[in-house]
Amino acid sequence: MSLLQLSISASVFILAVIFLRSLLIHRLPKMTFMFLWAVALVQLLVPVTVQSPFSIFTAAEHLSRMFTVPKLISTSESSTFINGTTVIMPPITEHLTAPIMPLETASQISPIVWVWLVGFTLCALFFIIPHLRYRKIYKMAVPNRNDFIRKWQHSNLLWRNVQIRQLDHISTPLTYGIFRPVVLLPKNLDYDDEEQLALILTHEFTHIKRFDTLTKWILAASVCVHWFNPLVWVMYILANRDIELFCDETVIRKFGENTKPTYARAIVRLEEKKIGLSPMMSSFSKNSTEERIISIMKTKKITIATMLLAIGLVAGVVTIFATSAWDKTEAVTDVDSAAAEPSAEIVPALSHGAITTNVVPVLSQGATITDLMPHDLTYNKKYDVPKLIDSLMESKYRAVYMDNEIYLRVMRDNTIQISKDNGEVWKKYDTDEVDAKDFAKWLLINDPIPGYSMEEVQSRLANGAEVNHLVFENVKEMYFIIDRNGVQIELIQPEQLSSVLIDGQRMMITSAISAQMLKSFYDLLVSSHILSETFAKQDYSERIKYLEKNIPNFIVTK
Amino acid sequence: MIMKLFDSELNIMEILWRDGDTPAKRIAEMTKEKVGWSKTTTYTIIKRCLDKGAIERHEPNFVCHAVVTREQAQEHETTELINKMYDGAPDRLIASLLGQKRLSTEEISRLKRLIDSME
Numbered sequence: 001m002s003l004l005q006l007s008i009s010a011s012v013f014i015l016a017v018i019f020l021r022s023l024l025i026h027r028l029p030k031m032t033f034m035f036l037w038a039v040a041l042v043q044l045l046v047p048v049t050v051q052s053p054f055s056i057f058t059a060a061e062h063l064s065r066m067f068t069v070p071k072l073i074s075t076s077e078s079s080t081f082i083n084g085t086t087v088i089m090p091p092i093t094e095h096l097t098a099p100i101m102p103l104e105t106a107s108q109i110s111p112i113v114w115v116w117l118v119g120f121t122l123c124a125l126f127f128i129i130p131h132l133r134y135r136k137i138y139k140m141a142v143p144n145r146n147d148f149i150r151k152w153q154h155s156n157l158l159w160r161n162v163q164i165r166q167l168d169h170i171s172t173p174l175t176y177g178i179f180r181p182v183v184l185l186p187k188n189l190d191y192d193d194e195e196q197l198a199l200i201l202t203h204e205f206t207h208i209k210r211f212d213t214l215t216k217w218i219l220a221a222s223v224c225v226h227w228f229n230p231l232v233w234v235m236y237i238l239a240n241r242d243i244e245l246f247c248d249e250t251v252i253r254k255f256g257e258n259t260k261p262t263y264a265r266a267i268v269r270l271e272e273k274k275i276g277l278s279p280m281m282s283s284f285s286k287n288s289t290e291e292r293i294i295s296i297m298k299t300k301k302i303t304i305a306t307m308l309l310a311i312g313l314v315a316g317v318v319t320i321f322a323t324s325a326w327d328k329t330e331a332v333t334d335v336d337s338a339a340a341e342p343s344a345e346i347v348p349a350l351s352h353g354a355i356t357t358n359v360v361p362v363l364s365q366g367a368t369i370t371d372l373m374p375h376d377l378t379y380n381k382k383y384d385v386p387k388l389i390d391s392l393m394e395s396k397y398r399a400v401y402m403d404n405e406i407y408l409r410v411m412r413d414n415t416i417q418i419s420k421d422n423g424e425v426w427k428k429y430d431t432d433e434v435d436a437k438d439f440a441k442w443l444l445i446n447d448p449i450p451g452y453s454m455e456e457v458q459s460r461l462a463n464g465a466e467v468n469h470l471v472f473e474n475v476k477e478m479y480f481i482i483d484r485n486g487v488q489i490e491l492i493q494p495e496q497l498s499s500v501l502i503d504g505q506r507m508m509i510t511s512a513i514s515a516q517m518l519k520s521f522y523d524l525l526v527s528s529h530i531l532s533e534t535f536a537k538q539d540y541s542e543r544i545k546y547l548e549k550n551i552p553n554f555i556v557t558k
Numbered sequence: 559m560i561m562k563l564f565d566s567e568l569n570i571m572e573i574l575w576r577d578g579d580t581p582a583k584r585i586a587e588m589t590k591e592k593v594g595w596s597k598t599t600t601y602t603i604i605k606r607c608l609d610k611g612a613i614e615r616h617e618p619n620f621v622c623h624a625v626v627t628r629e630q631a632q633e634h635e636t637t638e639l640i641n642k643m644y645d646g647a648p649d650r651l652i653a654s655l656l657g658q659k660r661l662s663t664e665e666i667s668r669l670k671r672l673i674d675s676m677e
Contacts, residue, residue, distance in 0.1 A: 139599040140566035163594075168565045168633075187565060264673045272666050293669055297676040 003116070003225070010043040011231045012056060013321040018231075020317060021238060025291070026298045030246035032310040037219075037239040039322050044222045044232065052323035061325050116228070123224040138176055141165035141184050148194050149185075152201055162208060164201070172270045173200050178217075181208045196266045199251060199259070206247045215243060241288055245295045252299045264296045385507045388531075388539065392502060395530040398487040399480075399503035402521050406472075409528060410480065410487045410503075416470065423524055431468035431480065439467045439479065443490070456505075457481065457488070515544055561612055561626045563633065566603045569593055571612065571631060574624035582620040 017036045025033070052058070144166040153164060160181060168187035175183050183204045190196060207213070219236050226232040252260055271289055300306075392398070399410040407419040409426070417426040440461040443454070461467070465483035472478075477492040486504020498513040500521040509518070522536045531539070563571060569592075573585055580588075586600040595603075604622060607613045612626045 136599075136602060139595065140564070140603055142565050142569060142593050166565070261673055261677045265670070268666060268669050268673065271669070289665075290669065290672070293672060294676070297673065 006044065006047055007226045007229045007232070009049075009057070009324060010040060010226075011229060013043060013317075014040050014231045014235050016317055016321040018234060018238065020313065021242075024313075025245075026295055028306060028310045028313070029302050030242060030249045030295075032314060033239075033242045034246050035314055036317065037235065037242065039318055040235060040239075041218060041222055043322055044226055045218075049324040050322070051325065052319050054319050055323040055325055056320050057323075057325035119227045120224050123227040127220045127224070135176065137169055138167065138182070138184060140169075141167040141182070144185060146191050146197075148191075148197060149201065152198060156201070156205055158205065158208060160208065162205070173204055175204045175207050176213065178211065178213050181213070183208075195262060196269075199255065199263055199266055202251050202254060203247055206250050207243075210247075212243050212247070216240060241291065244292060248292065248296050249299050252296060257299065257301075260297055260299060264293050267292060267296070388502060388507060389504065391530055391535075393486060393504065395528065397528055397530060399489055399501070400521075400524060400528065400530070401478075401489055401499065401501045401503075402517065402524060403497045403499035404517075405474075405476075405497070407524060408478075410489075414468070414480070414482050414487065416468075416480070422520065423527065429470060431470045434467040434469045434479065436461045436465060436467050439481075460485070460488075509547070513547075518544065518547075559626070559630050560632050561610065561630055563607075563610075563612060563626075563631050565633070567607050567610075567612065568631065568633070570600070570603055570607055570622075571624060571626065571628075574613065574622055575628050579616070579621050579623045582615075582622055585622060 017033070017040060020036070021033055142165060144164050149164055153162070160179065163180075163182045165182060165184055166187055167184045170184060170186045171188065173183065173185050173189070175181055183201070185200070189200075219239055223232055223236045248263070252263060255263070267289070392400070396412055397409050398412060398414065399408075401408040405420070407423050407426075409417045411417065416429045416431060418429050419426045440458055443457065443461075460481060460483055463483070465481050468480040468482065470478045470480070476497070479490040479492075481488040481490065488505045489501060489503050491499065491501075498510050498517060499508075500510075500513060500518060501508045502525075519540060522531070522540045525531045526533050526536045569589060570585060573580055573588055582601065582604055585604065586595075586597045589595045589600045590597070604613070607622075608615060612624070612631075614623045614625055615621065616623055
């Protein structure tokens with residue numbers, strides 16, 4: 001899933017929360033909205049999706065199916081390798097540094113990635129530079145010598161050492177620092193009003209206890225990543241306000257409901273002190289202070305009814321708007337766990353069965369990513385791959401490749417033949433040419449499949465090797481690096497397929513290959529007159545022995 | 559001549575008024591112990607005093623000399639400062655978006671009435 005998709009699907013949820021908030025902000029416990037914003041943050045920053053049959057996206061799919069003629073989707077055998085329970089997504093950091101994408105799209109998309117990076121950087125600076133400037137000023141605060149404050153702090157100790165200091169540059173109290181928090185009080189505060197002081201300190205200490213500074217930074221980070229999405233900015237503003245409201249609510253719960261007017265008046269008094277030379281007034285600030293006052297005045301005891309309403313609402317909104325469309329294939333494979341645990345869709349926790357970030361196991365169910373890595377057999381001294389390559393170079397062919405979907409041969413004149421019926425009928429395929437320089441650069445960044453010498457490939461590309469490119473229906477891609485030494489094939493697969501390959505440079509094999517497939521490969525080498533039957537038999541049995549011994553996930557199916 | 563000084567600046571001035579000319583390094587040691595400032599923070603404040611003309615520096619050893627007397631110094635009033643501090647900072651946009659701008663007098667009295675009516 002791309003960043004844009006991530007942003008769009010989260011936007012639907014954010015819209016829903018904004019709508020709910022406008023209706024119910026003064027009626028529900030503020031915790032409700034904090035939780036909903038947290039879900040939105042997870043959606044924006046953690047690239048994992050949870051599927052639900054009740055998702056709004058499922059409904060959208062149903063609707064669009066009703067109104068459109070079903071499109072014929074070319075299904076290849078690869079569908080057997082798509083495990084319905086798994087959604088694979090690269091972690092976000094990959095978008096930040098080196099996007100793993102096919103060369104063609106990479107060169108097309110790079111301006112967009114650049115624009116995103118510029119926006120991200122500007123946005124990050126927009127937050128960081130003023131922060132550093134302010135911090136420099138905050139550091140100039142002087143210790144506070146007020147007796148009441150000292151006593152109050154002694155009776156409200158936190159496990160983090162909190163400093164309470166005084167600064168004449170500010171007019172409202174504030175807290176900064178995540179691990180070594182500092183509460184800054186304005187110099188012109190009324191230090192004789194002990195009730196107000198206690199309210200202010202409790203408010204700031206509640207922020208500290210909840211790590212609200214950290215939350216605000218995470219919110220800022222989501223704005224930086226999704227700077228192009230105006231809804232994320234709206235979320236940033238509203239969530240920041242809700243952090244305050246939640247904090248106010250907690251203070252009032254602690255002091256009792258009859259402190260509501262005192263507390264609200266204290267806030268207005270602080271606002272009043274801000275009145276300075278400029279009579280400028282923003283309507284937004286009017287709204288937010290007014291919202292805060294109303295929210296304080298309307299704070300009520302949480303009844304069981306409001307609690308249940310809040311929980312029900314959160315569950316409903318999250319299930320409908322924060323999940324992705326229900327995948328039918330999952331319904332088949334995962335029906336048990338889904339039926340047994342309907343609430344599993346509500347909370348996007350990693351422990352639930354619906355989410356895994358593993359790569360799909362291919363043939364062996366227990367295979368992990370590393371098990372599926374291709375093994376380069378070229379440099380295994382015991383087995384004479386160079387001899388195999390020599391026979392290849394003497395034949396009509398320059399490379400032979402096989403996976404679960406296709407057989408492929410590269411002819412001496414570099415034309416490509418592909419067979420989709422196990423070598424019965426071969427068809428010629430046209431490739432498109434790719435700029436060798438671009439490809440060299442792309443290889444350096446993405447290094448799609450190890451098992452070749454990067455140095456060697458780069459020097460071949462620099463010395464005039466041609467690069468041809470072929471894309472298959474299921475986004476599998478092949479790059480053919482061609483020069484007078486023969487052909488070398490680089491594979492890009494959306495899923496790791498079992499495959500065997502021999503080209504001018506190496507023999508490669510994925511560990512999840514079956515013995516049957518390896519046998520077919522040798523049969524192909526024989527029928528293509530690359531190997532003699534006896535040599536093929538001998539080479540096959542030796543290689544099978546090696547694979548069984550050294551690669552535990554190798555499966556022998558006769 | 560009257561000069562308005564911040565609390566932080568007054569802290570430095572106090573030292574100079576009390577002890578006479580003092581090297582910056584020594585001031586930093588004293589403020590570290592007394593106020594809890596880091597060396598960089600103290601030097602930043604000394605630089606601000608220099609820029610304002612409240613103190614002068616003499617080489618060697620960056621000795622600070624008070625130009626302003628105790629009688630000439632005056633505490634800053636907060637209300638004026640906020641404008642200054644928020645000037646030129648891009649964060650101002652966010653601050654205003656978040657509603658951290660000043661309210662008008664009418665708005666304030668309206669909010670007070672609102673509290674009264676809801677009480």
